[in-house]
Amino acid sequence: MTSGEMTDQKQQIGGRALVVGAGSIGQRHSAILARLGFDVTQVSRHASDAHRSVAAALADGSADYAVIAGETARHLEDLQALAEAGHTGPVLVEKPLSSPGQSLENLPELDIRIAYQLRFHPALRWLKTELAGATAITVQAYVGQYLPTWRPGRDYRETESARRNAGGGALNDLSHELDLLDWLFGGWTSVAALGGRSSRLEIDTDDHFALLCRFERCGAATVELNYLDRAGRRRMIVNTADETFEVDLVAGFVRRNDEPVVALVADRDDPIRDLHRAVLDGGAEATDRASARRTMGLIEAALRSAGGNGAVLVP
Numbered sequence: 001m002t003s004g005e006m007t008d009q010k011q012q013i014g015g016r017a018l019v020v021g022a023g024s025i026g027q028r029h030s031a032i033l034a035r036l037g038f039d040v041t042q043v044s045r046h047a048s049d050a051h052r053s054v055a056a057a058l059a060d061g062s063a064d065y066a067v068i069a070g071e072t073a074r075h076l077e078d079l080q081a082l083a084e085a086g087h088t089g090p091v092l093v094e095k096p097l098s099s100p101g102q103s104l105e106n107l108p109e110l111d112i113r114i115a116y117q118l119r120f121h122p123a124l125r126w127l128k129t130e131l132a133g134a135t136a137i138t139v140q141a142y143v144g145q146y147l148p149t150w151r152p153g154r155d156y157r158e159t160e161s162a163r164r165n166a167g168g169g170a171l172n173d174l175s176h177e178l179d180l181l182d183w184l185f186g187g188w189t190s191v192a193a194l195g196g197r198s199s200r201l202e203i204d205t206d207d208h209f210a211l212l213c214r215f216e217r218c219g220a221a222t223v224e225l226n227y228l229d230r231a232g233r234r235r236m237i238v239n240t241a242d243e244t245f246e247v248d249l250v251a252g253f254v255r256r257n258d259e260p261v262v263a264l265v266a267d268r269d270d271p272i273r274d275l276h277r278a279v280l281d282g283g284a285e286a287t288d289r290a291s292a293r294r295t296m297g298l299i300e301a302a303l304r305s306a307g308g309n310g311a312v313l314v315p
Contacts, residue, residue: 012037013280018063018087020054020078021070022047023160024151025094029067032273038065054081062086065280068093069115071160072167076102083108090279096175097292099167100300104293113279114287116179120271120278123247123254123264128184130245130256131238136185139221140237141177144229147201161227162203169205171195171299174225178211178295179287180236181223186216187294192312193302199228211302 014037019030022044030040043057044050051057066087068078075098082091090111097114098104118124148156161168182188195209208226215221234249246255252265278286287295294315301313 013277014038015064016041016061018043018054018057018066018082020044020066020068020082021094022050023069024154026067026069028269028272029069029092029276032269032276033065033067036273036276044070054078054085054087058085058087062088064089065276066091067115070094072096072172073099073102073165075099075167076104076107079108079110079112083110090283092276092279092286093292095179095287096167096172096299097289097296099172100296100303104296107289111283112289112292113275113283114179114289114292115272115275116176116183116287117271117275118176118180118249119183119285119287120274121249121266123249123252123266124180126254126264127236127238127245127247130243131184131240133217134240134242136218136238136240137220138239139181139185139218141181141221141223142236143174143177143234144224144226145174145232146230147203147207147227149230149232150227157202162201162205164205168203170225170227171206171209171302173227175295175299177223177225177236178298179291181213181215181218181221182291182294182298183287184238185218185221188298188301188315189214189216190312190314191298191301191305192310193305194310195302195306201227203227209302209306211298213298 017033017038017040019026020043022042033040041057042050043054068075075093092113092115094115160166161173191211191213193211195206197207199207201207211223213221236247238245244257253261254264255261305311305313
């Protein structure tokens, strides 16, 4: 038993949770919520031991908490089904909120938060504390993961990541960095982007994107996201007028200026567990619908910019 699992048992919450989706991330949410003391009911169109619809799952009673973790392209449909079934508790939606091009105008009036759990990683919480609202001159954010080895035991060509109609693509899948920049430096004010599919991966989605952005408190942020990095890397470097900060989530360290590195490592489930607790406590620090809309706007602007050979776009 890991230290995180022992902590879960000591700090159980309890209640009934509904998880829509039985893929790898849906199963992770279900397992974490079970360790937090929830009676978990699953909805899946494929799993034999799950309900086929939200309505069927809630026919015998309401849920205290709901998690939407199915295909990105169906998030809005699943949220509408929750609203129609009379759900009134908090809802966590897997990132991103929707697929590009889907209208958010009729988003149900539910208590929605988005599963950008890296806000709860100790290294990134350290960075936010150290910045204390400071303005950055430059930021470099990089995340790369080789798609064929991302989900062991699954054919990458059959995953959501490989299919545009399911809401996949590097820009969507790896949008944690875009949310983190919004969290650290405020909303985006302009973007130019290039990206698409250039590798030999058998997918119909983008496999890489590079963005040059401005945020309210950052003059120049470069962001690269890709399905190509065989080593797997996730890091951020921030330069302010007075200091330089480095965060490496794969190596598990943080550094300020030229000081020795400090190890800050989290079990892969811990940020998700802490996100669930935050949502159930009222949502403090969790990505709300306003932040999620800004990130979706940035994703859509990046796609349009890439289609226009890197044209600069504003909200």
